Amino acid sequence: MPQFAANLSLMYTELPFLERFAAAARDGFRAVEYLFPYAHAPAQLAQQLRAHGLQQVLFNAPPGGTTRDAMATAWDAGARGTLCLAGQDAAFRAGLQQALEYASVLQCPRVHVMGGLLPAGQSHAGVQALVTERLHWAAQQAQDAGVALLIEPINGRDMPGYYLQRQDQAHALVQAVDSPRLQVQMDLYHCQIVEGDVAMKLRHYLPTGRVGHIQIAGVPDRHEPDSGELHYPYLFDVLDQLGYTGWVGCEYRPRAGTSQGLGWLQAYARMDAAEI
Numbered sequence: 001m002p003q004f005a006a007n008l009s010l011m012y013t014e015l016p017f018l019e020r021f022a023a024a025a026r027d028g029f030r031a032v033e034y035l036f037p038y039a040h041a042p043a044q045l046a047q048q049l050r051a052h053g054l055q056q057v058l059f060n061a062p063p064g065g066t067t068r069d070a071m072a073t074a075w076d077a078g079a080r081g082t083l084c085l086a087g088q089d090a091a092f093r094a095g096l097q098q099a100l101e102y103a104s105v106l107q108c109p110r111v112h113v114m115g116g117l118l119p120a121g122q123s124h125a126g127v128q129a130l131v132t133e134r135l136h137w138a139a140q141q142a143q144d145a146g147v148a149l150l151i152e153p154i155n156g157r158d159m160p161g162y163y164l165q166r167q168d169q170a171h172a173l174v175q176a177v178d179s180p181r182l183q184v185q186m187d188l189y190h191c192q193i194v195e196g197d198v199a200m201k202l203r204h205y206l207p208t209g210r211v212g213h214i215q216i217a218g219v220p221d222r223h224e225p226d227s228g229e230l231h232y233p234y235l236f237d238v239l240d241q242l243g244y245t246g247w248v249g250c251e252y253r254p255r256a257g258t259s260q261g262l263g264w265l266q267a268y269a270r271m272d273a274a275e276i
């Protein structure tokens with residue numbers, strides 16, 4: 001049975017961010033993920049986790065910026081990662097170091113490194129050498145910190161120009177870097193929008209051991225995984241058949257109230273036993 005983590009950036013947005021931890025715990029979640037922690041001191045977040053018996057299982061490295069203030073506001077300013085951006089070495093390295101410091105305090109085993117928006121005139125192949133070299137460096141830092149780094153294909157409808165959109169591109173990078181510390185974050189919502197054939201992709205990629213985290217949402221509206229073109233009960237069975245023991249992040253925008261929309265989860269009452 002899959003083990004679910006609440007995504008506090010998309011869920012519980014009816015509450016201020018620091019109140020979302022308690023709300024997720026009240027609804028039975030034992031694990032949380034979110035996009036960015038940088039607007040809050042790490043100790044403040046660790047205290048929320050402790051107070052509510054939650055594990056932090058994933059967050060993102062900063063999407064841009066070289067100071068914590070800039071990292072905290074970069075997403076709203078339109079930044080979507082620096083991995084593919086030439087001339088952004090300082091931001092890439094400072095961002096990763098900052099993320100690893102948060103991961104240490106939050107005891108979080110995974111950090112998602114966002115790819116960035118391809119500059120006009122650049123191609124995926126054209127930035128391959130730069131990206132591979134940065135991921136080599138980042139995987140070494142992650143190894144020293146005891147953390148896994150994740151890269152995630154994201155659909156170009158939600159994020160036009162995003163550097164990494166397909167599962168095969170992400171797996172090619174992971175193979176090229178060849179570090180057990182670099183894995184793929186497989187978001188089934190993005191996967192369905194970009195390429196489809198989701199169950200077969202799970203069957204193909206999970207046995208490689210290179211998928212470090214899964215996320216879900218209904219398609220096409222990114223609401224609860226109980227309607228739309230993906231039939232999640234079937235996909236959850238596929239995860240079980242494949243022996244997936246990691247977390248499944250609920251990265252969706254509730255249609256009308258987070259707790260009210262959790263009816264789909266009742267069939268999966270045990271949410272606390274995944275291996276982090």
Ligand SMILES: O=C(O)C(=O)[C@@H](O)CO
Pocket residue numbers: 035060112114152154187190215251
């Ligand atoms: O959008 C997603 O999907 C994510 O997982 C985020 O971390 C990046 O926007």
Ligand SMILES: [Mg+2]
Pocket residue numbers: 152187215251
């Ligand atoms: Mg995602």
